[in-house]
Amino acid sequence: MPPGPQPVSNFAIHIKTVTPPSITPRGDMNHDGIITPADAVIALTIAASGGENCDADIDGDGKVTSLDGLMILQVAADNIVI
Ligand SMILES: [Ca+2]
Ligand SMILES: [Ca+2]
Numbered sequence: 001m002p003p004g005p006q007p008v009s010n011f012a013i014h015i016k017t018v019t020p021p022s023i024t025p026r027g028d029m030n031h032d033g034i035i036t037p038a039d040a041v042i043a044l045t046i047a048a049s050g051g052e053n054c055d056a057d058i059d060g061d062g063k064v065t066s067l068d069g070l071m072i073l074q075v076a077a078d079n080i081v082i
Helices: 037-049 066-076
Strands: none
Touching (some): 037 066
């Protein structure tokens, strides 16, 4: 490219949009961004079915139990912070 002023057509603008990773609070089982009793119900359903979900394991014992569901319910009620 010769030195000096360049025509505008020689330049391209690349706009890259970056989607930030969604910030989901721990225990937000339905990924709506807030912790509500609905999240506790989902965790309890997982607990009752013996399923595994690391998002639902609030107490970090490696299992999803009714305690995790209870803790999510407590968070929803603003009684505890996880
Ligand atoms: Ca939620
Ligand atoms: Ca647990």
